[in-house]
Amino acid sequence: MAGQLNPHLLLAVPLAPLAGSAIAGLLGTKFFGNVVGRKVSHTVTILGVLIAAIISIQTLLAVLDGATYNGTLYNWMTVAGLKLEIGFMVDSLTAMMMCVVTFVSLMVHIYTIGYMAEDEGYNRFFSYISLFTFSMLMLVMSNNFLQLFFGWEAVGLVSYLLIGFWYTRPTAIKANMKAFLVNRVGDFGFILGIGLLLAYAGSMNYNEVFAKRAELATLTLPGTDWMLLTVACICLFVGAMGKSAQFPLHVWLPDSMEGPTPISALIHAATMVTAGIFMVTRMSPLFELSDTALSFILVIGAITALFMGFLGTMQNDIKRVVAYSTLSQLGYMTVALGASAYSVAVFHLMTHAFFKALLFLGAGSVIIGMHHDQDMRNMGGLRKYMPITWITSLLGSLALIGTPFFSGFYSKDSIIEAAAESHLPGSGFAYFAVLASVFVTAFYSFRMYFMVFHGKERFGQAHAHDDHHAPAAAHGVHDDHAHDAHDAHDDHGHDEHHHGLAPGQKPHESPLVVTLPLILLAIPSVIVGFFAISPMLYGDFFKGVIFFGENHKVMEELAHEYHGPVAMVLHAFTSAPLWLAIAGVAVAYYCYMINPRVPAWFKEKFSVIYTILDNKYYMDKFNEVVFAGGARLLGNGLSTVGDRGLIDGLLVNGSAKVVGWFSKFTRLWQSGYIYHYAFVMIIGVLGFLVWFMPFPFAK
Numbered sequence: 001m002a003g004q005l006n007p008h009l010l011l012a013v014p015l016a017p018l019a020g021s022a023i024a025g026l027l028g029t030k031f032f033g034n035v036v037g038r039k040v041s042h043t044v045t046i047l048g049v050l051i052a053a054i055i056s057i058q059t060l061l062a063v064l065d066g067a068t069y070n071g072t073l074y075n076w077m078t079v080a081g082l083k084l085e086i087g088f089m090v091d092s093l094t095a096m097m098m099c100v101v102t103f104v105s106l107m108v109h110i111y112t113i114g115y116m117a118e119d120e121g122y123n124r125f126f127s128y129i130s131l132f133t134f135s136m137l138m139l140v141m142s143n144n145f146l147q148l149f150f151g152w153e154a155v156g157l158v159s160y161l162l163i164g165f166w167y168t169r170p171t172a173i174k175a176n177m178k179a180f181l182v183n184r185v186g187d188f189g190f191i192l193g194i195g196l197l198l199a200y201a202g203s204m205n206y207n208e209v210f211a212k213r214a215e216l217a218t219l220t221l222p223g224t225d226w227m228l229l230t231v232a233c234i235c236l237f238v239g240a241m242g243k244s245a246q247f248p249l250h251v252w253l254p255d256s257m258e259g260p261t262p263i264s265a266l267i268h269a270a271t272m273v274t275a276g277i278f279m280v281t282r283m284s285p286l287f288e289l290s291d292t293a294l295s296f297i298l299v300i301g302a303i304t305a306l307f308m309g310f311l312g313t314m315q316n317d318i319k320r321v322v323a324y325s326t327l328s329q330l331g332y333m334t335v336a337l338g339a340s341a342y343s344v345a346v347f348h349l350m351t352h353a354f355f356k357a358l359l360f361l362g363a364g365s366v367i368i369g370m371h372h373d374q375d376m377r378n379m380g381g382l383r384k385y386m387p388i389t390w391i392t393s394l395l396g397s398l399a400l401i402g403t404p405f406f407s408g409f410y411s412k413d414s415i416i417e418a419a420a421e422s423h424l425p426g427s428g429f430a431y432f433a434v435l436a437s438v439f440v441t442a443f444y445s446f447r448m449y450f451m452v453f454h455g456k457e458r459f460g461q462a463h464a465h466d467d468h469h470a471p472a473a474a475h476g477v478h479d480d481h482a483h484d485a486h487d488a489h490d491d492h493g494h495d496e497h498h499h500g501l502a503p504g505q506k507p508h509e510s511p512l513v514v515t516l517p518l519i520l521l522a523i524p525s526v527i528v529g530f531f532a533i534s535p536m537l538y539g540d541f542f543k544g545v546i547f548f549g550e551n552h553k554v555m556e557e558l559a560h561e562y563h564g565p566v567a568m569v570l571h572a573f574t575s576a577p578l579w580l581a582i583a584g585v586a587v588a589y590y591c592y593m594i595n596p597r598v599p600a601w602f603k604e605k606f607s608v609i610y611t612i613l614d615n616k617y618y619m620d621k622f623n624e625v626v627f628a629g630g631a632r633l634l635g636n637g638l639s640t641v642g643d644r645g646l647i648d649g650l651l652v653n654g655s656a657k658v659v660g661w662f663s664k665f666t667r668l669w670q671s672g673y674i675y676h677y678a679f680v681m682i683i684g685v686l687g688f689l690v691w692f693m694p695f696p697f698a699k
Helices: 007-027 038-064 092-115 122-141 145-163 170-201 206-211 228-243 252-258 261-270 272-282 291-312 318-338 342-369 387-400 407-421 427-453 512-538 554-561 565-572 576-594 597-605 607-614 616-667 674-692
Strands: 069-079 082-090
Touching (some): 007 038, 007 069, 007 092, 007 122, 082 145, 092 122, 092 342, 092 512, 122 145, 122 272, 145 228, 145 252, 145 261, 170 228, 228 272, 228 291, 252 261, 252 318, 261 272, 261 318, 272 342, 291 318, 318 342, 318 407, 318 427, 342 407, 342 512, 342 554, 407 427, 407 512, 407 554, 407 576, 427 576, 512 554, 512 565, 597 607, 607 616
Antiparallel strands (some): 069 082
């Protein structure tokens, strides 16, 4: 039934989670005296997200029937003819994002009941994740840059609160501040891009800006010969680089694992980090007019996909393996954007949301079963103790590496083909990067899988790699890092919650409230790609939503080669990606199940490469020395020269000295004798008379 969607019903989608967040955050915390308890807090927040999910599904079904909505809900103000509004644009892209955000958020809310059961901040956590859901929905449903920027900054703020949820830990505080500052760098570029479009298009409404895109394409940035649209698009993408953790603004995401595991699934797999991918797709009418911007996106995505995958092979912390996997997969999506295959990027966004949320929540389930130990070297053989977590994690890993018929296969292979078909500068490197990343992804994914679920049981034992750390203090909650006993931070899991399992103690399967979301996420991780690829990539699902330039024929080439999801699987057996994935799994099996001495041999023989990877390409050190060091140097200079020298020395102390000098001078004229003062007065009066009285001979 074609027509317009009900705006009041759409408004309930973001407002329902907001209401739940307000109740849990105000009435369920010390702010208003803990009026409501844990049960009420998780009930109202889950109910709010459930309402949003149901309406989102109804909206998607209506959109498939041809219904849309694009309108203003509230006119905030009008300044010199510029309208600042709150409004929604709901089409197939928005409806798909609404369903992904609300479904994953609902699973995370349910999972949190079990994961955070012992945490004192239980109600506060539910308030935060529900508030995050509201912020993300406002972002994806916006029809103008003002609301987009509001949602953009709101998800950044709530992620800051969630990463630093355990605010008594120095490492958590450092991690959330790092995330906040790195995202501010990206957001500075983002607001510059918005400002350029506003200055030359005269509007913040998407459609009004898109309508002037041909005119904008003819303009150059004043004072340069740079195309205005190229500069604006690159500035917008810099914002996406921060939010979607693209090189070199990726450094915040691995450290964000300091937060509880549920937020890793919600923020760093399915929602916030995909905001940049969504934004570039929404702005496709603008990006399609700049090959330079697309090439820049293509190269950045390729670097992220390959080189962040290498780092995943080095991690021993189960959550950090999944975190670097997220970075690599975001690079895949960005490559698709640069190749003008926007629908492929969004398709991978959707499939990735399901299986990566599944892997994060599966990692959290393992952490619960291991009594909060995250070091994979302390695991092994968990398959028989945690059967549900094992099978769902296996399904998620198979989807991640692109196993035929799994959802990740259809989206990843489509990205690789899109990179191969692209003729933009940098496309050759991008094709090599995403192809090589197939092997790397399969290797680190099944390295984690074999170390955790198979092989020798290594839990409940003392390990040599723990000897140099003090034992962690019991935190009493389902926290992921026990850093309270020491501030040392190691990226490879060396200092993670070492109280773990006691000698003789065995792991256990997580409760139903934790395993149920795993099962529900495993279903779309397996089947959604098979059913969605035809309508989303080669049907009319994104018709009129995503635009392609005349010279960008990648999707046409892919459509010409596509003959259905089954034929795509059959073709995979004759192409490189599938065999690279099989090789990656085989190498991981040999190195960690057959001959565990190989990793040690590699470390010894290729110590230089190992050191570079172990130090994450020295990006943190570079940022610390150049940017943080430069900021400290500048701050010290401003403090010494500006504050002490100019303000204190010249303005404050200098003015006091001037007054003192003037006082000393005037004291010379103060004798204390009345006749001296009378004499001066008489002389002054005579002076005025002489000055103002005309002389007789003036004529």
